[in-house]
Each structure stands twice: as C-alpha cells, then as structure tokens.
Amino acid sequence: MSDKTMPFTAYSFQHYLGQGKLKASRCPDCQRLFLPVRSLCPDCGQIDLEWVELSGKAKLAAFTSVYIGPTFMNQEGFSREKPYLTGIVELEEGPRISARLLGLSPEDPTGIKIGTPLVFTVHEIGQADSSTIQLAFSSEE
Amino acid sequence: MPGNKKQLARGVSLVGAGMSKFGSFPEKSSRDLFVEAFLDMRESIDKDFDSQEIESVIIGNFSSDLFEGQAHTAPIMADAVGLVPKAAVRVEDACASSGVAFRQGILAIASGLYDVVLVGGIEMMTKLPTSRVTDTLAAAGDVLYEIPVGFTFPGFYAAMASAYFDRYGAGPKDLMQVALKNHANGALNDKAQFGVSIPDWMEKRKESAAKKGKPVPTWKDEWEFLYDDRANPMIAWPLRLFDCSPITDGAAAALLVADEIAKDYTDHPLRIIGSGQASDYPLHDRPDLTSIGAAKLAGQEAYQMAGLGPEDIQLAEVHDCFTIAEVLAIEDLGFFEPGAGFNQAEKGVTSREGGIPVNPSGGLKAKGHPVGASGVGQTVEVFKQLRGKAGERQIQGDPRIGLTHNVGATGQTCVVHIYQREE
Numbered sequence: 001m002s003d004k005t006m007p008f009t010a011y012s013f014q015h016y017l018g019q020g021k022l023k024a025s026r027c028p029d030c031q032r033l034f035l036p037v038r039s040l041c042p043d044c045g046q047i048d049l050e051w052v053e054l055s056g057k058a059k060l061a062a063f064t065s066v067y068i069g070p071t072f073m074n075q076e077g078f079s080r081e082k083p084y085l086t087g088i089v090e091l092e093e094g095p096r097i098s099a100r101l102l103g104l105s106p107e108d109p110t111g112i113k114i115g116t117p118l119v120f121t122v123h124e125i126g127q128a129d130s131s132t133i134q135l136a137f138s139s140e141e
Numbered sequence: 142m143p144g145n146k147k148q149l150a151r152g153v154s155l156v157g158a159g160m161s162k163f164g165s166f167p168e169k170s171s172r173d174l175f176v177e178a179f180l181d182m183r184e185s186i187d188k189d190f191d192s193q194e195i196e197s198v199i200i201g202n203f204s205s206d207l208f209e210g211q212a213h214t215a216p217i218m219a220d221a222v223g224l225v226p227k228a229a230v231r232v233e234d235a236c237a238s239s240g241v242a243f244r245q246g247i248l249a250i251a252s253g254l255y256d257v258v259l260v261g262g263i264e265m266m267t268k269l270p271t272s273r274v275t276d277t278l279a280a281a282g283d284v285l286y287e288i289p290v291g292f293t294f295p296g297f298y299a300a301m302a303s304a305y306f307d308r309y310g311a312g313p314k315d316l317m318q319v320a321l322k323n324h325a326n327g328a329l330n331d332k333a334q335f336g337v338s339i340p341d342w343m344e345k346r347k348e349s350a351a352k353k354g355k356p357v358p359t360w361k362d363e364w365e366f367l368y369d370d371r372a373n374p375m376i377a378w379p380l381r382l383f384d385c386s387p388i389t390d391g392a393a394a395a396l397l398v399a400d401e402i403a404k405d406y407t408d409h410p411l412r413i414i415g416s417g418q419a420s421d422y423p424l425h426d427r428p429d430l431t432s433i434g435a436a437k438l439a440g441q442e443a444y445q446m447a448g449l450g451p452e453d454i455q456l457a458e459v460h461d462c463f464t465i466a467e468v469l470a471i472e473d474l475g476f477f478e479p480g481a482g483f484n485q486a487e488k489g490v491t492s493r494e495g496g497i498p499v500n501p502s503g504g505l506k507a508k509g510h511p512v513g514a515s516g517v518g519q520t521v522e523v524f525k526q527l528r529g530k531a532g533e534r535q536i537q538g539d540p541r542i543g544l545t546h547n548v549g550a551t552g553q554t555c556v557v558h559i560y561q562r563e564e
C-alpha cells in the first residue's frame with residue numbers, strides 16, 4: 001500500500017515501524033503533527049491528513065528503569081535482577097511519544113540525564129512466529 | 142471559563158460514610174466487603190434510617206471483570222445490601238472510579254430525579270498473582286502506544302518523578318518523607334492495610350528475623366532501611382516498594398441526600414460545596430510532565446463552585462498511589478507553588494499537626510488502594526474528620542472544610558470534591 005491508501009491508525013504506524021520508518025500524521029491545514037497518529041485534526045476537524053516521515057532525532061523528556069515489569073517483558077528475560085529502560089522522548093519536530101530506551105544503562109539510572117540526545121530505532125521482541133516491533137530510541141554513542 | 146460560574150441545580154449533602162477493612166481477604170469476595178462498608182456507613186448515620194429510602198445505587202469499580210471474573214457488578218452490590226429493584230449503575234474511570242461515582246450521585250440528586258443515593262466503591266485485587274495485577278492495571282494505560290513499550294503504572298509515575306527531579310532538584314529522600322508521614326498516620330487507622338509506622342515496621346522485621354533464627358538486620362535508622370535494596374527493593378526507578386501503594390481488597394460506601402432532607406438523617410451533614418472533574422491526554426501528550434493538568438482543572442472547578450480557594454481548605458485526602466503523586470497533588474491543588482511541594486512532608490506542613498494536613502487516614506499508601514474503592518474511601522476520612530470522629534488521628538482545631546482529590550490512571554481522569562460541615 002502507498003501512503004495515500006494507509007489509514008491513519010496505530011496499525012499503520014506499527015506497519016511503518018516494521019519497515020524501520022517513524023511516521024506521523026499531519027494536518028494539511030494547520031500543519032500540526034500527530035504522534036500518536038490521529039485520523040482527525042482536533043483543531044481543524046480535517047480528516048484528509050497526510051503521512052510524514054520524521055527525522056528520528058529526539059531528546060529524553062522522562063524515563064524510568066523498570067524492575068517489576070509486565071508479563072510480556074518478563075518473557076523477554078527482564079526481571080528484578082535485569083531491569084529495562086522505558087520513557088518519553090521529545091522529537092525534533094515537536095511531538096512526544098513513549099518508547100523503549102536502548103544504549104543506556106538500566107542498572108545506573110542516576111547516570112542518565114533528561115535532555116540526552118537520542119535517535120530512532122526499532123526493537124524486535126517475542127518469538128519468531130509472533131514477534132512484535134517496539135518503538136525504541138537509542139543514545140547516539 | 143469567564144462568566145460561567147458552575148453551580149448545582151440544587152444542594153446535596155453527605156450524611157453517612159463507611160468502609161470495610163482494607164487488606165487482603167482470600168476468603169471473601171467484593172460483595173462481602175461491600176456489605177461491610179454498607180453496614181459501617183449505616184452505623185455512621187445519626188438518626189433513624191430505613192435503607193429502603195435509597196432510590197439508586199452507583200458503584201465505582203475498575204475491573205471486577207479481570208480481577209474476579211465478574212462483570213455487571215452494580216446490581217450484584219445492590220442485591221447484597223437489599224436494594225433490588227432500585228436502579229444500579231457501575232462507573233469505571235480507572236482509579237478514579239468511585240470519586241466519579243460520587244460525583245454522579247451528586248448530579249443525580251442535583252437533577253431532581255432522586256433524593257437519596259447510595260454511592261459505593263469496590264475492588265478485590267488480591268485474587269490474582271502480582272504479575273497479573275500489573276497486567277490488569279496496565280489496561281488503564283494506552284494499550285496502543287504506552288503499554289507495548291514496557292510502561293507499568295509505577296513506571297509512569299517514576300517517569301513523572303524523573304522529570305520533576307530534573308526540573309526542581311528534588312530526590313528520592315523527599316519522596317520517602319511522604320511515605321514516612323503517611324505510614325505514621327495509617328498507624329492510627331484500624332481500617333488500614335499497612336497501619337504501621339515505618340520505624341515500627343523495621344522493628345517487627347528485626348523481631349521476626351530473631352524469632353526465626355535468621356540474621357537480624359542491622360539498620361541503624363529508617364533511612365538505612367529505606368535505602369536497603371532488599372528491604373525496600375526498586376520497583377521502577379526512582380520508586381521503591383515503599384513509594385508504592387499496595388495491592389488491596391476493599392469497599393467503601395457513602396449516603397448522599399438532597400440538602401432539604403439532610404437534617405432527617407443527622408444534625409451535622411456535610412454539604413458538598415464544590416465538585417470538579419476533568420480529563421487529560423496520555424502522559425506523553427501533555428505539555429508538562431511535572432503536573433497533572435486534569436487535577437488543576439478539577440480543583441479550579443471545585444474551588445469556583447465553592448467560592449473558596451486552596452487557603453480555605455483545612456484538610457485534604459489526595460491520591461497518593463505513589464509518593465510522587467502526593468507531591469504533584471498538593472501543587473496541582475494550589476496548596477503550594479509548582480516545585481515547592483516536595484519538602485512539605487519533611488517540614489511537617491502536611492502532617493496532622495501542620496498547616497494543611499494531607500492524608501490523615503494514611504492515604505492510599507498506608508490505608509491501601511483497592512483502586513475502584515479508593516475515591517469513596519477518601520470521602521470516609523473527610524466525613525470522620527469534619528465531624529470530630531477520627532479518634533486518635535483527629536485533626537485538632539475543629540476543621541469544617543475538607544477536600545478529596547481522586548486520580549484515574551496517570552491523570553486522564555481527575556475528580557475533586559469540597560465538603561463543609563453545617564453548624
């Protein structure tokens with residue numbers, strides 16, 4: 001499917017992540033960017049939106065190191081002894097989004113600074129026959 | 142909202158409030174706990190009361206469906222207390238479910254349709270193992286964008302704490318002060334799940350180790366205990382176990398009536414002088430991660446209805462699902478400027494003897510957090526405190542005006558009420 005026929009849904013967003021692309025929807029009237037993807041501009045009422053690929057450059061807005069995780073993350077091998085990082089990043093283009101954080105130390109969260117520059121990546125979890133792609137950001141180093 | 146002073150179409154009063162013991166009750170179901178709460182509420186009504194005067198039942202509940210495998214709980218609760226065939230309604234707004242149910246009870250009476258409404262809250266959480274409780278609570282987050290990247294509820298509030306620490310220079314020790322205060326209050330509440338102060342908790346752990354012939358921990362004070370990774374493990378950095386409210390079974394009940402008949406039930410009704418509610422985006426979509434916008438708006442709406450400001454509030458029960466949440470709450474409600482809330486527990490300002498006592502019940506932290514029952518649970522404490530019936534934990538100075546602040550999920554729903562005792 002081309003951009004023109006992709007509906008503005010979380011399913012489409014996830015489809016693009018599978019292609020290694022970070023895409024948002026945009027209102028052609030007010031130019032506002034939507035991530036999470038919206039199908040209706042709440043400012044203009046416009047429904048004829050467009051897909052835009054983002055630069056993937058971001059900075060860290062808030063984060064945590066999770067020691068007690070949900071079942072699906074425990075199945076990835078995470079535990080009290082092996083925490084993981086997740087948080088909220090602010091994209092260069094403005095929107096903020098929740099994402100896994102890679103390339104930083106979950107065992108040493110006090111060493112992580114708000115504002116740290118990050119770049120978009122994707123992270124595959126689950127078994128081969130039922131894997132999913134997580135939105136992730138990684139430290140630039 | 143210029144020129145739009147929101148008022149109820151007619152006045153509503155709180156004339157009774159009660160709760161079950163909060164805790165872990167493997168041999169009970171939520172209906173058993175609701176009966177206990179109902180009986181405690183009935184006991185609190187000063188004059189003759191025939192429960193058949195109740196015209197409708199509104200129950201706050203997050204997820205009996207997932208926690209107990211039981212949906213359609215409202216008529217079951219009505220039946221348990223003998224109120225079939227009265228109209229029974231369930232309200233679900235995550236952890237704000239019963240705060241919102243309370244507001245719906247107020248609106249039902251203000252509309253003129255009913256004069257007497259029973260409002261309740263129930264949650265039975267301990268039947269599931271902790272991992273499945275975590276998964277069930279996660280359903281209150283955004284399952285398309287937040288939960289798939291590994292956020293948990295402690296994780297959301299931990300992320301807010303990371304932003305708050307960065308902006309205002311606070312740290313984990315400031316949050317632990319909130320836990321120390323709320324457990325000290327909870328120690329005086331016989332309905333609390335963890336009604337024990339943290340220093341007493343430490344001593345009990347030592348005694349229990351000695352009794353079992355195990356090595357006795359050597360914490361020299363509560364700080365060594367609170368920074369001990371084994372005694373107080375990290376849940377989601379920077380939040381440790383003692384920064385988190387527990388997994389709880391519990392129920393609460395309140396009786397609302399039209400103002401004009403309130404004196405038939407008690408000589409000391411509490412008038413509902415302010416009610417406010419607002420919604421918000423998922424956490425990542427908010428302009429400010431160090432405040433909950435819906436709480437500010439709900440507070441403003443309630444203050445405006447009451448014709449009061451934060452300086453008029455004499456005590457507050459706020460939604461301390463995590464220690465950082467109490468800090469955000471007391472700023473969002475205007476008791477303190479943004480960034481000035483984090484050291485108020487340490488300074489004693491929010492203690493029972495302080496300028497603005499916060500969570501004299503022990504809060505969700507010590508009293509317990511049966512999520513759908515917590516909002517009406519807060520109302521129970523304000524009812525007791527404003528009528529001088531809070532026993533050992535009674536706030537001195539004969540307080541007449543109190544506030545409750547109940548938050549759903551990360552703040553997508555907030556509901557605030559202000560109560561005033563009639564002289």
